[in-house]
Amino acid sequence: MAQKPKICVIGGGRFGLMHLRAFRQLANEGRCEFLALADVDEQLLDERAWEFGMRTYADYGEMLDRERPDGVTIATPDHLHREITLAAIERGVHVFVEKPLDVTASGCRQIIDAAAGGGLLLEVDFHKRYDPYHLELHRLAREGKFGEIEYGYAWMEDRIEVPRDWWPSWAGESSPGWFLAIHMIDLFRWIAQTRGRSVYATGAKKKLASLGLDAWDSISIAVEMERDISFQCQVSWILPDAFEAIVNQGIRIVGTEGIMEVDSQDRGAESCFAADGRMATHNLGFFRETKDKAGRTVYGGYGIEAIADFADNLAFLLDGGKLDELAGKYPDGLDGLEATKIVAAAHESLATGRLIDIT
Numbered sequence: 001m002a003q004k005p006k007i008c009v010i011g012g013g014r015f016g017l018m019h020l021r022a023f024r025q026l027a028n029e030g031r032c033e034f035l036a037l038a039d040v041d042e043q044l045l046d047e048r049a050w051e052f053g054m055r056t057y058a059d060y061g062e063m064l065d066r067e068r069p070d071g072v073t074i075a076t077p078d079h080l081h082r083e084i085t086l087a088a089i090e091r092g093v094h095v096f097v098e099k100p101l102d103v104t105a106s107g108c109r110q111i112i113d114a115a116a117g118g119g120l121l122l123e124v125d126f127h128k129r130y131d132p133y134h135l136e137l138h139r140l141a142r143e144g145k146f147g148e149i150e151y152g153y154a155w156m157e158d159r160i161e162v163p164r165d166w167w168p169s170w171a172g173e174s175s176p177g178w179f180l181a182i183h184m185i186d187l188f189r190w191i192a193q194t195r196g197r198s199v200y201a202t203g204a205k206k207k208l209a210s211l212g213l214d215a216w217d218s219i220s221i222a223v224e225m226e227r228d229i230s231f232q233c234q235v236s237w238i239l240p241d242a243f244e245a246i247v248n249q250g251i252r253i254v255g256t257e258g259i260m261e262v263d264s265q266d267r268g269a270e271s272c273f274a275a276d277g278r279m280a281t282h283n284l285g286f287f288r289e290t291k292d293k294a295g296r297t298v299y300g301g302y303g304i305e306a307i308a309d310f311a312d313n314l315a316f317l318l319d320g321g322k323l324d325e326l327a328g329k330y331p332d333g334l335d336g337l338e339a340t341k342i343v344a345a346a347h348e349s350l351a352t353g354r355l356i357d358i359t
């Protein structure tokens with residue numbers, strides 16, 4: 001009988017909400033004990049406590065010291081991941097960190113070394129890996145269907161409400177590179193089993209600048225990878241409010257023996273309602289909310305499954321499983337580092353206009 005891991009969450013904002021849903025769901029299923037949430041926003045804590053019923057703390061250190069969880073998930077703004085992750089690791093707590101693991105390669109290495117020193121699980125939320133269509137891409141690549149992969153192309157584009165309305169206070173600290181490209185870079189690396197060698201990027205600052213926000217509108221990244229594989233990634237977060245989905249995304253991969261293309265946005269279901277004032281696509285693969293027969297809310301989709309994977313890994317470890325046995329079965333710190341190296345190099349290339357060697 002698997003032990004139930006005790007879990008806390010740090011950061012209960014827009015995406016932290018997904019963590020809360022995942023652990024409420026898992027607790028209902030008897031797969032974890034969901035203890036508490038820490039966030040510096042006390043009004044938000046009240047709202048989340050009302051909805052999800054866990055204990056709340058304004059100070060994450062106090063939460064970790066009092067609750068003594070087996071694992072903690074971190075969904076604070078990107079530039080705060082490092083300090084908070086290290087604080088949890090110092091207390092001997094397994095960690096699951098939102099992407100990017102950190103916005104510097106040195107910060108990622110510091111986190112990786114600390115987790116390894118403590119014998120702790122360090123998992124990164126690269127949830128594109130859990131999309132069933134991307135799992136299929138990965139499976140076909142592992143079976144050799146592509147032959148030798150030669151190149152890939154991915155795009156990911158958010159509606160402008162993301163930097164403009166979601167978090168104008170820290171959009172300038174992030175970018176379409178940190179927020180979006182990092183997902184697709186990890187996805188391609190995982191499918192092609194390769195690492196970046198050099199990076200060249202170009203970008204534009206027009207639309208957000210016109211709204212008084214100092215952040216990149218769009219970035220085009222060209223990555224040369226090991227084994228003569230190349231990857232191009234175009235990202236932006238300035239799509240018009242009328243666009244049919246919050247995110248437009250997809251990936252295509254070409255090898256010596258085959259090609260596969262996945263439209264990860266338009267899965268074939270479209271609507272148009274007067275109240276919305278626009279056409280809309282429905283990506284139920286990412287997130288869905290239904291009711292079970294007892295009338296309880298049930299959450300599903302790969303956004304939830306990626307987080308649930310952490311709880312399942314913790315249960316495996318609590319039952320006596322070894323960290324080594326999980327190697328390669330989840331996005332780990334080294335995956336976080338490799339993706340961060342590429343995105344950090346893309347920003348260096350944007351700043352200098354040069355090709356950046358990351359070997």
Ligand SMILES: NC(=O)c1ccc[n+]([C@@H]2O[C@H](COP(=O)([O-])OP(=O)(O)OC[C@H]3O[C@@H](n4cnc5c(N)ncnc54)[C@H](O)[C@@H]3O)[C@@H](O)[C@H]2O)c1
Nearest residue numbers: 011012013014015016038039040041075076077078098167
């Ligand atoms: N995996 C994904 O696809 C995905 C999607 C969206 C966001 N994210 C990531 O999730 C993270 C959070 O993004 P978000 O959209 O939820 O941002 P957000 O601003 O909505 O939420 C961040 C929360 O962290 C809290 N916070 C800030 N400092 C804190 C501290 N010191 N201690 C405790 N809480 C603190 C804030 O009060 C806020 O509630 C980011 O790293 C983002 O890149 C990932």
